[in-house]
Amino acid sequence: MSSQFHLLGERRFRPFFLTQFLGAFNDNLFKNALVVLLTFQTASWTTLSPALLSNLAAGIFILPFFLFSASAGQLADKYDKARLTRLVKVLEMAIMLVALAGFLLHSLTVLFSALFLLGCHSTLFGPVKYALLPQHLHEEELVGGNALVEAGTFVAILIGTLVGGLLAGLDNGDVWIAGGGLIVAVVGYLTSRGIPPAPAPAPDLRINPNPFTETWRNIGFARQNQTVFLAIMGISWFWLYGALFLAQFPAYAKGVLGGGEGTVTLLLATFTIGIGLGSLLCEKLSGGHVEIGLVPFGSIGLTLFGLDLAFASPAVLPPGAPLAIGEVLTQPGMLRVLLALMMLGVFGGFFIVPLYAMLQSRSAPAQRARIIAANNILNALFMVAGALAAGSLLGAGLSIPVLFGVAAIMNAAVAIYIYKLVPEFLLRFIIWLLVHTVYRLRTEGLQHIPEEGPAVIVCNHVSFVDALVIAAASRRPIRFVMDHRIFRWPVLSFVFRHSRAIPIAPAKEDPAMMESAFAEVSQALAAGELIGLFPEGRITGDGELCPFRPGITRILQANPVPVVPMALRGLWGSMFSRKDGPVLSRPLRRGLFSRIELVAGEAQAPETVSLPSLQLQVAELRGDWR
Missing domain, CATH: 1.20.1250.20 (MFS general substrate transporter like domains)
Structure with missing residues (x-):
């Protein structure tokens, strides 16, 4: 888990994280302190009931999300998000001064105005907050970065709520609330100055001032x-x-x-x-x-x-x-x-x-x-x-x-x-469950899979779940070409269908299906997709590689794309392999969480690929561990 925490030490994330943490903290400090203060000192402020005031405060805070979110999204797409963040923090400091004035004047109207403005502050920062992360983080860091942001936000909500309640209970609590909020806002502004530039993706965007039509457009x-x-x-x-x-x-x-x-x-x-x-x-x-x-x-x-x-x-x-x-x-x-x-x-x-x-x-x-x-x-x-x-x-x-x-x-x-x-959610869950219950998967060399554009993935064929293991490890979707019998295997057929696998049959069995499969492979590669192949054409019966068939050669002749060799290690002998008899003949013979590996080699240019060299590469990647 250390990989996500290293982000806290980097300038492209730490200042942003601290800024959003302090913003969430301040929102909840002021909101909860105001509710507590009004609940226990209602008579000195208004004749309204505490329950009504609490619900009114919640409604006033959330109202700007309906009114100004569409405008906030336009601003975040049109202008540098780091600069917008600093401007939002300046607004937060001004809001705390309004809150201080409300306490000094003993004016509920001014305080609720400050609460409304604080809702505007959160509304403006929302699109900036989540749209900035993909600009500063790599794809493999997005989950970790979002995890830290979500964890930090909820911790900030908790601490802000507790501190707000404590400040409201102090003598001269109104001054403590406004003063504390102002200090937090100033610190938030200082941390925001460290956020690196996040250039606008649509600087020529024309701002639509109508929040209703723009909201509908954004949903579109x-x-x-x-x-x-x-x-x-x-x-x-x-x-x-x-x-x-x-x-x-x-x-x-x-x-x-x-x-x-x-x-x-x-x-x-x-x-x-x-x-x-x-x-x-x-x-x-x-x-x-x-x-x-x-x-x-x-x-x-x-x-x-x-x-x-x-x-x-x-x-x-x-x-x-x-x-x-x-x-x-x-x-x-x-x-x-x-x-x-x-x-x-x-x-x-x-x-x-x-x-x-x-x-x-x-x-x-x-x-x-x-x-x-x-x-x-x-x-x-x-x-x-x-x-x-x-x-x-x-x-x-x-x-x-x-x-x-x-x-x-x-x-x-x-x-x-x-x-x-969207069956993709359930599909990925089944795949995730497989590699986190039956197996413990370790990967190596997956950076050789191109980030974009077409390529063919080739791998040894050890078990009925090889395609699922590879799909679980790959950041990009892979369309596998597989034997039509495996494609129709109970339960797994759901996964294969919704991952758009391509069923194929030998020419002597169903020549029309074979030609249809090669045509679909060509279309997928022309569209820039990844194709996965098991060149042996069948699952091994003894754990060793079978001779590679010429289908890969035909594909490369029609579609000269890079080829990424891979090898699965440790699947021979698992319940989905054919060791000691048919598949599933001895379920969980190796128990749960058995260790397996997927290793990828450097991508090969299509003109350098031959069946013997490709088989040798896969064999070398696999090594002695079957």
């Missing part, structure tokens, strides 16, 4: 790529789901667990730690590249532990409430509640980090900030809809634990719907 950009749009929908659903749980913590702590403010803090801290752990583990579990196979894994955990939290919650309020935090912890089932809450956070990290990384990597660079702006608008819309739905259900008599259970079931339904529309 996102909808051009179905996978990107469904990633946005998945991210928005996560924020609805997470915000629904977070919003219930105070009432859940008091009315279900029998605790007080300390219990609310405990629940928030447990969930935040879980999000941080899940986010940071993403880089380790994804092997350093954008692995959307973690998204279904995350959605499964979000459902299971949401249901577990519902069932683990006490059915009856503990006697003696409100209880001190130590007494709450000794209640039966409380550790199960905290474990369920932490695992909700962990699987939430698995769910959200790959989606953000995929959104960044697959969005058109010239429109990336505007697509992220569309994401922010939909996030806000989903959170508001979730709050209204939760309020309606609770008003209809549902208990908070039952609300958690309903949300978990809805999460499962939404996940199934998304994966049905």
Whole structure:
């Protein structure tokens, strides 16, 4: 996991990370401090009820996301993002001065104006925040960078919320709140000065001042790529789901667990730690590249532990409430509640980090900030809809634990719907599951696979899952040419179909299928795709390489593209190989997590490739380990 933390030592990431951390911290410091202050000193400010003031504050803060996200996306695409970040930090300092004036004047109107402006600050920074990362990080660093940002953001939310509450309880708390916020804003500006330039991808863009037409236009950009749009929908659903749980913590702590403010803090801290752990583990579990196979894994955990939290919650309020935090912890089932809450956070990290990384990597660079702006608008819309739905259900008599259970079931339904529309998520999950349960995969030399453009991958054929192992290791999609019988193998046929594998048959068996396969290979290479071949034409029966067949020669004659030799090591003897009989004749004969390797050699120019030399290269890469 050290590879993601090295980013904190580099100028292209550290100043940005600190700037966004301090921004999230300040947002929550001021927002929570204001809510606490107004809750306990309502009479000196207004005749409105504390509950109404709390909801009004939340609405005022989120309103700018609807009004100005589209404009923020345009600005982030048109201007240098590092410069915009510094301007946003200057705005933050000015907002804190407005807040100080509100406290000194004892004006609720001025304070709510400062809160609205702080929402504008977050709205302007949102598209910059996520569109800047792909400009400063390499593709293999995107997951780690997003993991650090998400973990840092939730930690900042937790600390900001706690500090805001503490400052609000001090004598002259209003001065402490405004002064503390101003200091944080100044430090944030200073850190922003270290962010390297991030040139505008669309400097000639004409700004559309109409937020409504521009919002619709931005959503249209996102909808051009179905996978990107469904990633946005998945991210928005996560924020609805997470915000629904977070919003219930105070009432859940008091009315279900029998605790007080300390219990609310405990629940928030447990969930935040879980999000941080899940986010940071993403880089380790994804092997350093954008692995959307973690998204279904995350959605499964979000459902299971949401249901577990519902069932683990006490059915009856503990006697003696409100209880001190130590007494709450000794209640039966409380550790199960905290474990369920932490695992909700962990699987939430698995769910959200790959989606953000995929959104960044697959969005058109010239429109990336505007697509992220569309994401922010939909996030806000989903959170508001979730709050209204939760309020309606609770008003209809549902208990908070039952609300958690309903949300978990809805999460499962939404996940199934998304994966049905885009099978790529489920496909990558199956592949990811294979190489993280049955095998432990180590790779070497994969940098020889071209970052773009056509190429042919050739590898030895040891088992029925060779294509899946190679696909799991490759950052680029590979279209494999495989025997039509393997293509139709139960369960794996789902993976092969949706990865657009190309079935082939021998000429003596089905000449039409063979010609169709070669034609499809030519079309794929002409389109700049990667083709995967097993030149032996069959799975080995003794662990040794079989003679290479001339299909690769025919392909290169029609499509002179680079050839990348590869070799799989350690798969001979696994349950998917033919050692000691038919495949699966001895399941788990080597247990789970057996070690395998995939090694790639340097790409070969097409004019230098011959069958004997290519077979020799693959044999040398494999070595003695079958």
